[in-house]
Structures are given as structure tokens and as C-alpha cells.
Amino acid sequence: MESLSDTLWDVVICGTGLQQSLLALSLSRSGKKILHIDPKEYYGGPDAALSLEEAQRWQAEHASASATASSIFNSATILQSPEPANLPSRSYSLALSTQIIHTRSALLSQLVSSRAYRQIEFLSVGSFYVFKPSSDAQIPPTLSRIPSTREDVFSTTAIPARAKRSLMKFLKFVLDYDSESNAEVWRSHADEPLTTFLASQFSLDNELQAYVLALTMSLDQNVVTRDGLAVINRHLTSMGVFGPGFAAVYPKWGGLSEVAQVACRAGAVGGGIYILGTGIEKVVDQAEVDEPVEVVLSSGTTVKTTWLVLGTEDQPEAGAEQISRLVAVVTSPLASLFEVSVEAAPAPAVAVIAYPPGSVITKDGIASEQPVYVYAHSSDTGECPIGQSVLYFTTRTCPLAKALLEAALESLLTALESPQCLYQLYYQQSHGSTSIQSKGTLVHLPAPSLNLAFDDSTLESIHEAWKMVMDGKREDIDEEYMVFADREGEILAIKSKARVCTTHFISIPSDAA
Known part of the structure; x- marks a missing residue:
């Protein structure tokens, strides 16, 4: 050789x-x-997805407090609870850049046509929630599930009948937003904030706007109408592609x-x-x-x-967009977040929680100006031991980003009956x-x-x-x-290498490409 x-x-x-x-x-x-x-x-x-040992070394390499020419990551810090003192390093696999994949994504089509999909176990992304703070210190904050299908809107009791009609009108519109007739409605508002468009064209109040904005997955409160409609359309049209009750998947491990x-x-x-x-x-x-x-x-x-x-x-x-991330491991399976919401749907392993601007308040009383998103991952993802969960917080970087994410974590734990936080990894990422x-x-x-x-x-x-x-x-x-044909004996080789899956993973059909 x-x-x-x-x-x-x-x-x-x-x-x-x-x-x-x-x-x-x-x-x-x-x-x-x-x-x-x-x-x-x-x-x-x-x-990458890192064990705790790898995360420790990674943090030391990216601890600098400012972005430099050496890495897109900076300001990394770790906080670990003293109890238990020693977490099993290899029992964790913490993702640095967590993203969900919509079922209509071209990535999934390419994984199918290249035959690589057979080696990946996909888990469903379940419900989307909006965090609602409480004005009474004696009453914990709550999470409100976002209705994103016609059936959801009809069945929910959280939305008044008149508001349901307005929301249904918008959902019907966005499903066909790029048709000639509907495009005439939004193109003149294309570069305006989506919130302005929702209020003027569909009479959606602040609460319904928060539901709609959460589906955009945007860290910018002023996401423009053009971009917001495109993402919401992708979410709604992805619903049910590989099964009922979910619009996105997440690869296990x-x-x-x-x-x-x-x-x-x-x-x-x-x-x-x-x-x-x-x-x-x-x-x-x-x-x-x-x-x-x-x-x-x-x-x-x-x-x-x-x-x-x-x-x-x-x-x-120089001057690139920057986001702040906080990864937290907690001592609870957070079962209420991963309930099956639609009959015959697979058990979800990921839930999405959106904090609207103003809903996170630091210990010094300063409110968030931009959204905060949380991905809650159950142990079915293979990223933590059974009985625990991993929470991935993200927001736009600002001087108070770390304090805001820590406050978001504390308020979410309060809403979820206060499980203990075992481990935190904070860092910033540039584009x-x-x-x-x-x-x-x-x-x-x-x-x-x-x-x-x-x-x-x-x-x-x-x-x-x-x-x-x-x-x-x-x-x-x-x-x-x-676009690849199967190699002779490849399926057997793949099966011999594949991890055993004991969770509800998604079967992607071979004609999905």
C-alpha cells in the first residue's frame, strides 16, 4: 500500500x-x-455531539470571552452541580449545534437516494409550546401547546371561537401562500414584520401572534413576512409526511x-x-x-x-451574527412534554418551547427583547441516561444573553415542577x-x-x-x-453495524427521495 x-x-x-x-x-x-x-x-x-469529558476539553479550548479568528465558538463555561459529584461521561452525548429536520427537507431526500438513511434512526419532534409567565409569584408559569393543524385548532379550549376562525383563516392562507391570489395579499408587506401583517390582514391578537411566531423558529422578533410565511408553510406542509402528529425529525445519538x-x-x-x-x-x-x-x-x-x-x-x-446557547441536563424525564398528541403518532423524543420577547426576566429585573427557544430532548435521543432530559436553550447574543438563558432555565424548571439541574454548558457561536x-x-x-x-x-x-x-x-x-444503487451485501453490513433501537423511531420509506 x-x-x-x-x-x-x-x-x-x-x-x-x-x-x-x-x-x-x-x-x-x-x-x-x-x-x-x-x-x-x-x-x-x-x-459534534460530545461526552462530558470531550465537552470539558472543548470548553477549555473555547473559553475566550470574545470571538477571534481561531473559532466560531467562544465564551464557553461549564457549571456542574455538586450532587451527584461524578456523572458518567460516556452516558452523555451533548450536541453543539442542535437542529431539527423538517420531513420535507431535501436533506432527507438525499439521505434516502444515497442509501445512507438506513444507518440513521430518526425520532419524531412532537409538540410546540409557548411559555407563559405568571404575574403572581405564588402561581408557577405555564406552557401552552401550539395548535398547528385544523384538528388542533378545533379541539383546543385555550382559544375563543372567534379567534379560532381568524387562526383557521391564516392557516388556510399560509398553506397556499405562494399561489397567485394569496401572493398578491402579502407581497406588498413582504419586508414588513410578520406581526404587523398578522394583525392587519388576519386580526390576530398578541397571544395568537405568539403562537404563529413560534412556528417560524426565528430568533428575530421582527422576522419579515416573506421569511416567516415560507417557514410556517414548510412546517405545515411537513406535517404527516412520515406519519401523524409530527412535522420534523431528529437523528438519534x-x-x-x-x-x-x-x-x-x-x-x-x-x-x-x-x-x-x-x-x-x-x-x-x-x-x-x-x-x-x-x-x-x-x-x-x-x-x-x-x-x-x-x-x-x-x-x-467581523460583525457576523452571533447566538448564545445553554445546554442543561436535568434530573427528570419531563414526561409531560413528550406525550402523544395525535392518535397513532409515534412517541416524540423532542419538544420545542418558545419564549416570546419579554417573557424572560433576569434576576435584576431586565426583560428579554428577543425570543428564546428551547429544545427539550428525552433520554430516547441517546443523549442522556434514562430518567434525565437535556434542554438546549438558544437566543441572539446580547450583553445579558447568559443571564437571560439562565433565567429561562430557572423559569422552565419551575413550570415543570422544579427538577434539579445537574450540568450546564454555556457558549456563543458566530455565523x-x-x-x-x-x-x-x-x-x-x-x-x-x-x-x-x-x-x-x-x-x-x-x-x-x-x-x-x-x-x-x-x-x-x-x-x-x-443517487446510489445498493452495494452487494451492503444492507447486511449496515445491519451488523447499526445500534439497537428500543425507542419509537421513524421509518422513512425508500421512495421518499
């Missing part, structure tokens, strides 16, 4: 984040020589980190070479455009490659570059999206990089992208 330095690689990919890993998946049947490396000792990069690992596994089966704990020390400038790129690895080995693909998770842009960049045969993929739901536009840069590597000048080459 040739050594790394003796091989002329077709492509070297650095980083095992979701985008780099999906690129490796797309190239896994190409017959090209692929070297896939990562300076980390684990897969997933900015999309760490979300997008699991997708990245499965994609890398496919790359390895296709002949790719994988090396963790090895990054790039230096890229030697090409003397000629057509010459291979010379890359010095951190191990000291020099390799040559036709294409070099890098991520940009270590290159935040970085937003589009693919290339110079010669050196390609930089964009930084991960900060959206709370997977953004299919992420896939465009992967497709573009694939065409570069494949020299995609043929008109019909796109027909080959992420």
Missing part, C-alpha cells in the same frame, strides 16, 4: 463537520482517491453529528482514508495553476492533492462566511447555519463543491448526484 505522501490524492477534505462529511458521501462512489482528516479526535466538527458520522462511514466504505487528530499545518502555494496542491499535515507528513476542501468554522467574519469560496483548486465551504431548523440552502454549497471535484461540465452530471 502506498504511503500518504506517495499517493496523489484527488481530494483532501479537512474537517468532519456536516458539510465536509456530506461531500465525502457524495464522492463515495466516484472511485476518486479521498483523504479525509480532522484535527479533532472526534467526528462532527462544529456539529446526537442529531446532525450522527448524520456526519454515517456520511463518513459511507466515505470509508467507498475507499476513503480517514485520520482523526490530524489537521493542516501549512498549504504550499502552487507554482502553477495545474499543479497539485501540496499540504503539510500537523503530523509532519506532506501530501499532494488535486483539490483541497476546507471548512470555515475557524474563520468568523462565519455564508457562501462557498474557491481559489484555483482550494475550496472553502461556508460556516454552519445558525438556524434552529436545518436549512436546505446548506446543501447547495456541497453540490457546488462536488461538481468542482467531479469536473462537472456534462449537462446530465447532476443526475448522478447523491
Whole structure:
């Protein structure tokens, strides 16, 4: 076997984040020589799911109080309850960039057409809730479930009859919002805040507006009408695609980190070479455009490659959007959040809770100006032991972001009968570059999206990089992208490697693509 330095690689990919890993998946049947490396000792990069030990090391690396050119993550801190003193590290798998995936997402279609979906266990995302603070200190805050289907609206007793009619009118409108007649209604308001459009065109009061805004999954209170309608339409049209009662799924064992690992596994089966704990020390400038790129690895080995693909998770842009995250492990299964709300629906493993602006108040009495979202994950996700849950809080970064997220955690625990918090990890994340960049045969993929739901536009840069590597000048080459036939014996090999699933996971049909 040739050594790394003796091989002329077709492509070297650095980083095992979701985008780099999906690129490796797309190239896994190409017959090209692929070297896939990562300076980390684990897969997933900015999309990784970490054990507590890994999280401890990760926090030390990203503890700086300000975003620098070294990482899109900063200000990481850990707080652990003294009781119990020692949590079993490998019993936890805490996701750095938690996103749900709508059932109509192009990502799911590509996982099906590439046959990678067979190695992933998808769990349903259940109810969406709006947090309602209490004006009486003696009465705990509450969570109000959002009705998002016709049946939900008719059956709920939380909304008066007249308001139901207004909400039903809006839901009917948004399901067909891009038709010619409906587009005439909203296009003149496209760049106005969605709240203004809801009040003027549908007479929705503040409470109903809070329900609608929660479905946008936007961290911006002033999300514009154009963007808000598109996301709500995606949510409503995704409802029931793979079964009743849910519009989105979440991959078991760490979300997008699991997708990245499965994609890398496919790359390895296709002949790719994988090396963790090895990054790039230096890229030697090409003397000629057509010459291979010379890359010095951190191990000291020099390799040559036709294409070099890098991520940009270590290159935040000045003034880039920033969000703050708080991950909390609590001593309760939070069973009330994961109840089946529709007959014959699978038991959900994820619930979504939205805090409208003003509903979170710090200890100093300062109210939140932007929404806060919480993903509640049961132990069925494989991210914590049975009897516990993981809460993922997110809001836009501001000077009081950490205090606001801590206040949101405290108020949610009060609403959920005050379980104990065992562990907290706080950090900030910047957006970085937003589009693919290339110079010669050196390609930089964009930084991960900060959206709370997977953004299919992420896939465009992967497709573009694939065409570069494949020299995609043929008109019909796109027909080959992420479309693979079963390998002989592949299903048996997959079954032998797959984890045993004891939860209610979603079966995605093979014709979903």
C-alpha cells in the first residue's frame, strides 16, 4: 500500500463537520482517491455531539470571552452541580449545534437516494409550546401547546371561537401562500414584520401572534413576512409526511453529528482514508495553476492533492451574527412534554418551547427583547441516561444573553415542577462566511447555519463543491448526484453495524427521495 505522501490524492477534505462529511458521501462512489482528516479526535466538527469529558476539553479550548479568528465558538463555561459529584461521561452525548429536520427537507431526500438513511434512526419532534409567565409569584408559569393543524385548532379550549376562525383563516392562507391570489395579499408587506401583517390582514391578537411566531423558529422578533410565511408553510406542509402528529425529525445519538458520522462511514466504505487528530499545518502555494496542491499535515507528513476542501468554522467574519446557547441536563424525564398528541403518532423524543420577547426576566429585573427557544430532548435521543432530559436553550447574543438563558432555565424548571439541574454548558457561536469560496483548486465551504431548523440552502454549497471535484461540465452530471444503487451485501453490513433501537423511531420509506 502506498504511503500518504506517495499517493496523489484527488481530494483532501479537512474537517468532519456536516458539510465536509456530506461531500465525502457524495464522492463515495466516484472511485476518486479521498483523504479525509480532522484535527479533532472526534467526528462532527462544529456539529459534534460530545461526552462530558470531550465537552470539558472543548470548553477549555473555547473559553475566550470574545470571538477571534481561531473559532466560531467562544465564551464557553461549564457549571456542574455538586450532587451527584461524578456523572458518567460516556452516558452523555451533548450536541453543539442542535437542529431539527423538517420531513420535507431535501436533506432527507438525499439521505434516502444515497442509501445512507438506513444507518440513521430518526425520532419524531412532537409538540410546540409557548411559555407563559405568571404575574403572581405564588402561581408557577405555564406552557401552552401550539395548535398547528385544523384538528388542533378545533379541539383546543385555550382559544375563543372567534379567534379560532381568524387562526383557521391564516392557516388556510399560509398553506397556499405562494399561489397567485394569496401572493398578491402579502407581497406588498413582504419586508414588513410578520406581526404587523398578522394583525392587519388576519386580526390576530398578541397571544395568537405568539403562537404563529413560534412556528417560524426565528430568533428575530421582527422576522419579515416573506421569511416567516415560507417557514410556517414548510412546517405545515411537513406535517404527516412520515406519519401523524409530527412535522420534523431528529437523528438519534446526537442529531446532525450522527448524520456526519454515517456520511463518513459511507466515505470509508467507498475507499476513503480517514485520520482523526490530524489537521493542516501549512498549504504550499502552487507554482502553477495545474499543479497539485501540496499540504503539510500537523503530523509532519506532506501530501499532494488535486483539490483541497476546507471548512470555515475557524474563520468568523467581523460583525457576523452571533447566538448564545445553554445546554442543561436535568434530573427528570419531563414526561409531560413528550406525550402523544395525535392518535397513532409515534412517541416524540423532542419538544420545542418558545419564549416570546419579554417573557424572560433576569434576576435584576431586565426583560428579554428577543425570543428564546428551547429544545427539550428525552433520554430516547441517546443523549442522556434514562430518567434525565437535556434542554438546549438558544437566543441572539446580547450583553445579558447568559443571564437571560439562565433565567429561562430557572423559569422552565419551575413550570415543570422544579427538577434539579445537574450540568450546564454555556457558549456563543458566530455565523462565519455564508457562501462557498474557491481559489484555483482550494475550496472553502461556508460556516454552519445558525438556524434552529436545518436549512436546505446548506446543501447547495456541497453540490457546488462536488461538481468542482467531479469536473462537472456534462449537462446530465447532476443526475448522478447523491443517487446510489445498493452495494452487494451492503444492507447486511449496515445491519451488523447499526445500534439497537428500543425507542419509537421513524421509518422513512425508500421512495421518499
